[in-house]
Amino acid sequence: MAEILDLDVRNLVKRYGSFAATDEVSFTIPKGAFFSILGPSGCGKTTLLRMIAGFIEPTSGDILITGRSVIGVPPHRRPVNIVFQNLALFPMMSVGQNVGYGLRRRGVARAEIDKRTFGRPAAARRHRPLPRPRPGRAAA
Ligand SMILES: Nc1ncnc2c1ncn2[C@@H]1O[C@H](COP(=O)(O)OP(=O)(O)O)[C@@H](O)[C@H]1O
Ligand SMILES: [Mg+2]
Numbered sequence: 001m002a003e004i005l006d007l008d009v010r011n012l013v014k015r016y017g018s019f020a021a022t023d024e025v026s027f028t029i030p031k032g033a034f035f036s037i038l039g040p041s042g043c044g045k046t047t048l049l050r051m052i053a054g055f056i057e058p059t060s061g062d063i064l065i066t067g068r069s070v071i072g073v074p075p076h077r078r079p080v081n082i083v084f085q086n087l088a089l090f091p092m093m094s095v096g097q098n099v100g101y102g103l104r105r106r107g108v109a110r111a112e113i114d115k116r117t118f119g120r121p122a123a124a125r126r127h128r129p130l131p132r133p134r135p136g137r138a139a140a
Pocket of ligand 1: 016021040043047
C-alpha cells in the first residue's frame with residue numbers, strides 16, 4: 001500500500017472576481033519531507049499557504065493533510081503552523097519559545113518540546129525574550 005502523503009493539493013483555485021490568484025495548483029508532499037514554494041512576487045504563494053492553513057477558503061479544489069480533506073476545517077483545528085511575514089511573533093517569548101509554541105498548544109510535554117525545538121532537553125530555561133525593535137530600524 002502507498003504511504004500516506006503529508007500534503008496533497010488538488011486543482012486548487014482561488015478567484016477574486018475573474019482573477020485567479022491560484023489557478024489549478026496541484027502537488028504532493030511525501031511524509032516527512034522538507035519543502036519550499038518558490039516563485040516571483042504575485043504568483044500566489046501566500047494565497048496558497050493561507051489556504052493550506054485555513055485562513056482562506058479555496059474557490060475550488062481540495063487540500064488533503066495526511067490523507068484527509070481539510071476543506072471547511074478552521075485554522076486552529078488543522079495540524080498547520082504558519083509564521084507570518086509581518087513579524088507576528090510573541091515578543092515576551094524567546095525565539096525558541098516562539099518556535100515551540102505550536103507544540104505547546106498541542107499539549108506536547110515540555111521535555112519533548114525542548115528536544116524538538118533546541119535539539120536537547122532543558123535548554124529553554126536559559127532563554128531570553130526577543131529584543132525590542134528599535135525605533136527607526138527596519139525589520140529584518
Ligand atoms: N484579497 C485579494 N483580492 C484580490 N487579489 C488578491 C487578493 N490577495 C491576493 N491577490 C492577488 O493574487 C495574486 C497572488 O498574490 P499572493 O498570493 O500574495 O502572491 P505571492 O505571495 O506569491 O507574492 C496577486 O496578483 C495578488 O494581487
Ligand atoms: Mg507572499
